[in-house]
Amino acid sequence: MKYTKEDLYALTGEEFEDFCLSNIKNIAPDVYNYEYNLDGSFDLIANNGTVAIEIKHHKSIDIDYIKIFFKLLSLTPKIKVFILITSGKLTKRADDLLKKEVEKNALSIAKIKIVDVEELITLTKNDKINIKQIKVAKKRSLTQNRILTISSFVSIISVLLLLFSFTLKIQKPTLEKKIQNVELAIGNLKDLEVQLNDIKEDMQKTQKAKKIIEQEYNKAKELEKLTEQQIESFKEAIKSQSWYDILLQNALSFILGVGSSIVATILISKYRQKKTLED
Numbered sequence: 127m128k129y130t131k132e133d134l135y136a137l138t139g140e141e142f143e144d145f146c147l148s149n150i151k152n153i154a155p156d157v158y159n160y161e162y163n164l165d166g167s168f169d170l171i172a173n174n175g176t177v178a179i180e181i182k183h184h185k186s187i188d189i190d191y192i193k194i195f196f197k198l199l200s201l202t203p204k205i206k207v208f209i210l211i212t213s214g215k216l217t218k219r220a221d222d223l224l225k226k227e228v229e230k231n232a233l234s235i236a237k238i239k240i241v242d243v244e245e246l247i248t249l250t251k252n253d254k255i256n257i258k259q260i261k262v263a264k265k266r267s268l269t270q271n272r273i274l275t276i277s278s279f280v281s282i283i284s285v286l287l288l289l290f291s292f293t294l295k296i297q298k299p300t301l302e303k304k305i306q307n308v309e310l311a312i313g314n315l316k317d318l319e320v321q322l323n324d325i326k327e328d329m330q331k332t333q334k335a336k337k338i339i340e341q342e343y344n345k346a347k348e349l350e351k352l353t354e355q356q357i358e359s360f361k362e363a364i365k366s367q368s369w370y371d372i373l374l375q376n377a378l379s380f381i382l383g384v385g386s387s388i389v390a391t392i393l394i395s396k397y398r399q400k401k402t403l404e405d
Contacts, residue, residue, distance in 0.1 A: 128251075129247060129250045129257070129260055129264070130247065131213075131243050131247065132267075133260050133263065133264045133267075134213045134243060134246060134247070134260065135185065135213065135399075135403055136260075136263040136264060136266065136267040136399070137183065137213070137259060137260065137263045138183075138263070138399065138402075139183045139402055141259045141262070141263055142181070142183040142213055142259070143169075143181050143183070144259055145256075145257075145259040145260065146181050146211050147181075148256045148259075149249065149255050149256055150179075152249055152252065152254060152255055153211060153241055153245075153246075153249065154179070154209050154211075154239065154241070156173075156177075156207075157172045157173065157177060157179065157209070158172060158173060159172055159173065159174065160172035160173075160177075160179065163178075167198045167201075167202065168180050168198065169181050173207070175204050175205070176204060176205060176206045176207060177205065177206070177207040177208075177209065178198075178199070178202070178205045178207070178208050178209070179209045179211065180195065180208070180209070180210050180211070181211045181212075182210065182211070182212040182213070182214070183212070183213050183402065183403065184212060184213065184214045184403055184404070185213070185214040185403045185404060186214045186215060186216070186217055187210070187212055187214055187215070187216045187217065187220050188217050188219065188220050189217065189219040189220045189223050191220065192216075192220045192223045192224050192227070193223070195208065195210070196227050206237065207237045207238075207239070208237070208238045208239070209238075209239045209241065210238075210239070210240050210241065211241045211246075212240070212241070212242055212243065213243050213246065213403070214242065214243055214403075215242045215243060215244070216240065216242065224238070224240075270392045270395065270396070273388055273392060274388075274389060274392045274393070277385040277386075277388040277389045277392075278385070278389055280381055280382075280385040281381075281382055281385035281386055281389060284379075284381045284382035284385065285382060288379070288382070
């Protein structure tokens, strides 16, 4: 399998250091008996204290790093070989300073070796190299990208469905308009009731007419009662929400929340990884 710089950048700082140490014999064949440097000036000390090894998991090595390294080397004259293993490359300013310092300190410093990202990628083509850390990081990065894509898609769909459900709710005022019309009709019926009462008093002398008026009056009262019941039903329908609407909104909100949480977790992880490489 062919590996790239991006695969190396997917390594955490600990994974990159572990990769370098597990392949130190291939990266720096002349190194033996290395150990962690307890005083913190360099990462590793090897060959009876004559070799210093620094491992930097950064995308670029700027001039400030080179100045620090040469300062440390000037304070430890026993070191004759300095090896910098990095997942990045030296900037032009850093490279120019390195060449200048090497020329100036040619007698005191026997050798300086830079193993950058290009050399490390070349080494991964060697069957003798242990690349388990890169495989793990590459697989993790691919999995994160897939989860990020799926979670983003699910979140977008959930937002769209929620907006659609809200749109359906917004259309409900048409039902309220119908209720207003019914209330207006009730008002007209009440006016009719008043008029019927007047007619009823004027036609008391005619029994037949009286019965007719009473029948009309009773019909009007029944119609008024029925209409009031319909209004209450309409109002309850507006206030209430079907189990389907409640289930849909809760399900969509849950999916959106889970999707957003996954997306945020992966983005934060990738941001921290990028920040580590660039700082």
